[in-house]
Amino acid sequence: DAKTTQPNSMESNEEEPVHLPCNHSTISGTDYIHWYRQLPSQGPEYVIHGLTSNVNNRMASLAIAEDRKSSTLILHRATLRDAAVYYCIRQGSNDYKLSFGAGTTVTVRA
């Protein structure tokens, strides 16, 4: 039970922003939102996580809705190396495992 909903796929042009939505309407107050991505033939890698406030790091930004029922991962300028499957995952403070869904496959056009 991944407990999040994401689109199956998205396409983007190189150097344009990508906005990846995630729905987590049943989220509880102590659940974090994590994003991981998996490049072809590699293991998943951490992208970003947040609880309530928007978060930025060198890879991406995470915008969390005020009611926390949805969030958006923002890749500011997509490159060909950003083509991957992106997973949105809820994880409570007492959870010890990540429950992966099918994720969103992002394709970047040159």
Added chain:
Amino acid sequence: EAGVAQSPRYKIIEKRQSVAFWCNPISGHATLYWYQQILGQGPKLLIQFQNNGVVDDSQLPKDRFSAERLKGVDSTLKIQPAKLEDSAVYLCASSLALYGGAETQYFGPGTRLLVL
């Protein structure tokens, strides 16, 4: 900082044979995970260790799969005997602590298993 190491990277075996995978987590990481990823799906947790103790093995098919982490560092995952449906990528991950929330898991490159 060295990442999570796994070997072998690829393995082809025939059904009913046995196979073993090895994982070396990031130094100092107490928690180690084994995931199975079938083509087209997200990873599924098989077993989780905290140091050398098992935290969760509820998704591990114990009639054929086994795993150990004897000294709280390296871990091995074994399948005996293998079935066709075991064809998948086996991922190892590690993290500093047990409980989640803000904890980050670091994944190895995986072992791609093909059972013929």
